[in-house]
Amino acid sequence: MTRIGVTGHMNITRDSVPAIYREIVRILSATGDPAGLVGVSCIARGADSVFAQAVLDVGGRLEVVLPSRSYRERKVKPDHAEVFDGLIARAAIVRVMDFDDAGREAYEAANEAVVGTCDQLIAVWDGQPSEQGGTGTVVELARAKGVPVDIVWPPDAARG
Template sequence: MTNRAVTLAVTGHIDLTPPSVPLVRAALDDLLAPYTGPELTGVSCIAAGADSVFAEAVLAVGGRLVVVVPSRDYRTAKVGPEHAPRFDRLLGAAAEVEVMDHATADRRAYETANRALLHRAQRLVAVWNGEPPTGRGGGTADTVQEARALGIPVDVVWPRGASRG
């Protein structure tokens, strides 16, 4: 167990297959094991998939959750009915919520949110299959690339058996 405060941000795939979720959660639990309580701050956009699984793992160890929302319309425009209850629960559990100054949830909003995550992070947790960026910007691989360029250590989490749907 460590006694120093740490801020971990997350980036990751939204389309984890249902069998992948418990695998990713177990890997995140292992990664977070050295930290407990308020010494851990987790920063997440709480999107479906990896972001929400990470946020739940942070809260489970008593960590402080900071939520970065990409745009003012994100909840209504991008949070689907299947994810809405989880999104709302995590938003309500957050110690802090930062909403990016974008009216619309688009690529620019995601890029701004990812920069905000990285600005706060001492380390980046990437729930990522290792595939290169798609060229559209704002995705998991793009965020990993940007973190590495900034000198932010990246912990890649992609357990054996994990896949995207």
């Protein structure tokens, strides 16, 4: 079994999605047997959801990590709700961090749960430094733990 987690920007542009999706599928497909693939994602808008869909599309299992009990109600915007709900419905496992509300501690716990349970991390990242808990700090966390990181940022990718 191969467990691959994801971190990435929430604000990738719509035009960036196809190239990012293709690169994620390429990395996931290189693991071999899709029946042994588990993708771990917080399914936030942007990179996390693109990754989660790619995992399902290649035949892997999706494991979702939610930062808090109220995440769906308080953080998922109406324009992402249908995608979020669809991914939750197809997830093999949904794990919820022990926080009532999503905040810095909850996000850091979710990031730790993703990184701490995967063999590899895909980072949809433009390489720019980030605030605490952002994509760059999750990449640093993974590297510090010895988790291999694949950076995905195709030449035409952009943030909106």
